[in-house]
Amino acid sequence: xxxxxxxxxxxxxxxxxxxxxxxxxxxxxxELGCGTADLTRKIAMAGTGRCITALEVDEIQHAKNMQxxxxxxxxxxxxxxxxxxxxxxxxxxxFMFKSLHHVPIDCMDKALDEIRRVxxxxxxxxxxxxxxxxxxxxxxxxxxxxxxxxxxxFAAVKKAVDNGQFSLLEEVFFLTPMHFANxxxxxxxxxxxxxxxxxxxxxxxxxxxxxxxxxxxxxGASFQMPMRVDVLEAL
Numbered sequence: 338x339x340x341x342x343x344x345x346x347x348x349x350x351x352x353x354x355x356x357x358x359x360x361x362x363x364x365x366x367x368e369l370g371c372g373t374a375d376l377t378r379k380i381a382m383a384g385t386g387r388c389i390t391a392l393e394v395d396e397i398q399h400a401k402n403m404q405x406x407x408x409x410x411x412x413x414x415x416x417x418x419x420x421x422x423x424x425x426x427x428x429x430x431x432f433m434f435k436s437l438h439h440v441p442i443d444c445m446d447k448a449l450d451e452i453r454r455v456x457x458x459x460x461x462x463x464x465x466x467x468x469x470x471x472x473x474x475x476x477x478x479x480x481x482x483x484x485x486x487x488x489x490x491f492a493a494v495k496k497a498v499d500n501g502q503f504s505l506l507e508e509v510f511f512l513t514p515m516h517f518a519n520x521x522x523x524x525x526x527x528x529x530x531x532x533x534x535x536x537x538x539x540x541x542x543x544x545x546x547x548x549x550x551x552x553x554x555x556x557g558a559s560f561q562m563p564m565r566v567d568v569l570e571a572l
Contacts, residue, residue, distance in 0.1 A: 339508065340565070342510040342565075348514060350513065351376070354465075356383065361380065361383070363385070364388070367389075367421070368389060368390070369417075369432065374402050389411045418448035421451045421452075425455065426457045426458070430460065430462075431461070438467075446496065461568060461570060465564060469483065469488075473562050474562070479544050481535060503569035504572055506570050510564070512564070516559045519558075520553075
């Protein structure tokens with residue numbers, strides 16, 4: 338297993354990855370750390386017979402998700418990956434999109450234990466994590482350096498594979514496009530997320546704003562975030 342890869346050339350929306358690697362139709366699916374449920378919505382609406390339970394530990398975001406009324410095949414539940422409110426062997430697929438590194442480091446192993454517990458034998462875990470590289474990461478690390486937690490997340494997945502909880506079916510590296518119309522949108526969606534409390538000094542705020550401005554064009558600021566996906570099978 339590799340934490341990253343240089344010279345990644347494949348640029349795509351992540352939906353292309355999960356739709357090509359997993360059998361999602363008529364599956365019982367769990368998403369851990371669903372956030373604003375944007376990807377939840379894509380999964381729910383793309384196929385047939387998909388039953389999704391979407392967990393979110395952030396109370397503010399979960400309250401917003403509970404107002405969603407147009408996804409009848411999605412059930413939103415408050416909870417975290419280290420204590421999944423579900424019976425053993427309940428799910429065919431478990432997703433984590435850029436969320437394992439948000440689990441406290443001392444709870445990451447427990448989160449992988451829980452994923453294995455709730456998966457059916459032969460079920461799939463799809464764990465997507467950003468690679469610590471790229472222009473977007475260079476701006477993010479000015480106020481929120483995730484290098485250590487991303488390393489810890491990779492180490493937890495590798496440990497779970499090495500210990501025989503999962504087998505690694507495939508490791509996929511790709512670039513996913515990101516776009517912000519302006520700095521205000523970046524501030525709202527990145528600095529102002531409710532699952533993390535970012536308190537920027539005036540000096541750091543200006544550094545972030547200046548770094549972001551170097552990426553601005555008439556059409557906004559675009560980035561390509563390097564990503565790693567580990568597709569695991571529950572043993």
